[in-house]
Amino acid sequence: MKAKETFLRIAGIIGGCVVLFLMISFVEKRELGYRIDDIDVEIENAFENFFVDEDDVMSLIMENEGDSILGDQFGRVSLKAIERRIESHSFVKDAEVYRDLKGHLVVKAKQNKPIARLMGTRGNNAYVGEDGDLLPVSSKYTARVPVVTGAYVNEMMKLSNVHEGEYDVKVYDLINYINANKFWTMQVGQIDIDSKGYVVMYPQVGKLRMEFGQIEDVEKKFKKLEIFFKQILPTKGWDAYQKKVNVAFKDQIICD
Known part of the structure; x- marks a missing residue:
């Protein structure tokens, strides 16, 4: 009796394998039969x-x-x-x-979505993608994104992804902060970074220098810039300060 049960079990396993093999063969043949129309x-x-x-x-x-x-x-x-x-x-x-x-x-x-364009001092150009990877410029299309200039860009251009550098990540975060806020997207057209990481931003229209300093206390500095644009200028007059506004120092807004 046990021998018969063993035989039936083995026969069932073999039969199952045969059926499975035939099904796989059928699927493969059917797949081969389909053509790309x-x-x-x-x-x-x-x-x-x-x-x-x-x-x-x-x-x-x-x-x-x-x-x-x-x-x-x-x-x-x-x-x-x-x-x-x-x-x-x-x-x-x-x-x-x-x-x-x-x-x-x-x-x-x-x-890949570009979030900024890098323009080095040696004529080298690249885009920063949304994941931080550096992308080549294209002859087909120019993205309307903030332009990052200055000596520091030459160092960024050596990377394949900005996450490879500690300060480069801060630049990446600064760009994303600007792009995430409609007001700053409309205001900031250029971000200039010198060899020591000092940031000066320029508006889309005009020549006002927005001296930001090192990339730290980002939210506080933008809050001070917001006070300048939304409170100081409307009160003092839009022509009162046309050269620069400096928010690099703690608890200060220096206007000229």
């Missing part, structure tokens, strides 16, 4: 940033695939390899490639 490209943030377009993505898809992969069997096309090629583009943050029920190859690409 069309390619649908979707680019996230396409209306905010124009650093990557459909032609760029298509060029990456076709790379090493000859003239086209249209008509190829899905099972013979490595979707992961296509994802990696698309993500190799500097301005592509993430890519997802899959097949839909219509037999289309669907490509979803998420753009």
Whole structure:
């Protein structure tokens, strides 16, 4: 009796393995049977940033695939390899490639969003991405973001990501602070940082120097700048102080 139960158990296991093998083979054959009829490209943030377009993505898809992969069997096309090629583009943050029920190859690409542009004293330029990575400038599009200038930028340009440097992280946080506040986004057009990390900001319009000093006590300093713009200038007159406002020192607002 025990021998019979053992035989049936073994036979059941073997039968299950055979069925599983046949199912896998069927799925693989069915997958191989599907062909790529069309390619649908979707680019996230396409209306905010124009650093990557459909032609760029298509060029990456076709790379090493000859003239086209249209008509190829899905099972013979490595979707992961296509994802990696698309993500190799500097301005592509993430890519997802899959097949839909219509037999289309669907490509979803998420753009890297620049938060600032670095302009060094040696003519070198780059963008800072939202994750802190340094991105090359593009001939296709110029982002409307704060410009960071000065000798310190030359040091930042040596990094691949601003999180690699302690003071560079502070610069990154300062940029994000400005971009997160609509008032300061409208006010600040340029952030100049000298070799010692001293910050002077300039408005979108005009030549007023906003001397910020070292990147510390950021909220308190912006609060003082807010007092200057929203209380002092309306009271004293908008033409009263046109040269500079200094908030670098504790508990002081120096106007000229």
